[in-house]
Amino acid sequence: MQALHIHAGPKALAHIREHGLRPEHIGVIPGAAGGPKGLILGPLDRFIFGEWLSQSSQSVDLVGASIGAWRMATACLNDPVPAFERLEHDYIHQHYEVLPGQKRVTAAQVSEAFGHSLQAFYGGRISELLSHPRYRLHIVTSRGRHILHREHPLGTPLGYAGAFLSNAVHRQALGRWLERVVFSGQGAPLPFDVHDFRTRAVGLTEGNFMPALQASCSIPFALKAVHDIPGAPAGAYWDGGITDYHLHLNWNGPVKGPERAIVLYPHFQKSVVPGWLDKALKWRHGATPFLDHTIVLAPNTEWVKTLPNGKLPDRNDFMTYDRDLAGRVKVWNTAARASQQLADEFSHWLQNPNFSMVQPL
Secondary structure (H helix, E strand, O other): OOOEEEEEOHHHHHHHHHHOOOHHHEEEEEEOOOHHHHHHHHHHHHHHHHHHHHHOOOOEEEEEEOHHHHHHHHHOOOOHHHHHHHHHHHHHOOOOOOOOOOOOOOHHHHHHHHHHHHHHHHOOOHHHHHOOOOEEEEEEEEEEOHHHOOOOOOHHHHHHHHHHHHHHHOHHHHHHOEEEEEEEHHHOOOOEEOOOOOEEEEEOOOOOHHHHHHHHOOOEOOEOOEEOOOOOOOOEEEEOOOOOOOOOOEEOOOOOOOOOOEEEEEOOOOOOOOOHHHOOOHHHOOOOHHHOOEEEEEEOHHHHOOOHHHOOOOOHHHHHHOOOHHHHHHHHHHHHHHOHHHHHHHHHHHHOOOHHHEEEO
8 A cells, every 4th residue: 555645836846847856856745743643754864864965055944843953953953863763762661650648740750851861862962963964853842922921830830721712713813822933943943934933033042952852842731841942032932833834835936947946845744834833733634835846755644644643652642551552562662664665665666756646736
């Protein structure tokens, strides 16, 4: 069964029909939030960053939220293939023991452990990834406003309730509660227009890389907010997926000619959902002109049914397997290994492009 489906916006489709798809055509690679779902993108990441893009020399903007930020930061390390292998291993084997006298793992406990894991992963290598000769890293976070400006046992749930209701009325109304703050390395400008949502741009440095990345992965109530990131406006910072779940952003148009013309998006589904609070709002899941230059690489939904439990790994597995760490590790490892088929099929398509296989986004 075919595992990979290729979806393209109208301008991306016209591009590949005229020029094909070569590594020098790529200008942006987004990395979505989505927790364990991102595990199936490991083989694609290793192929794209470890083999394919190395055949070109242009600069590429890597934009990530949550696990997508972790993936994109890993791509900026020297020799990214073993780094991606380690990311996959570390994510699959993460485990948190319930402390004596407690019924469940606390957000503070998870945050502390996650901070240690990031330090172990990137410690001593931040300057390396921030000085990559080609890749410009952008980490997306969500900063609280008004009642969400500081994390509070009562104010935070009330603030997120208000954010949910406001977002249901109009996505831009979410900006009254949360704003998008993007930490960008090497002084790089944002590769997308910011008029769709309240946005701030901040420089990404060795001094704020760790808190910015942890904030981008800090799911509300599951982890603690990260407060007062150096070089950024004061306040509480949470998961970048809240404001930009799948980075449905208004990517800047291509430069003249085919170079850097394409946004290449390895994703775990066809739909590019704007914000985390839009997951249940199906009318916001369709493609818009923002994605005209985008190619989405996504798993075939029928292939997904062949994975363990008939689905992608997800955060519910933590509860399903509870203390059965070995059971969850086995299921997630199986899904990760199976996803090698996605990378193999993409590699084959690049060598033997069949444009009839490319579906409209």
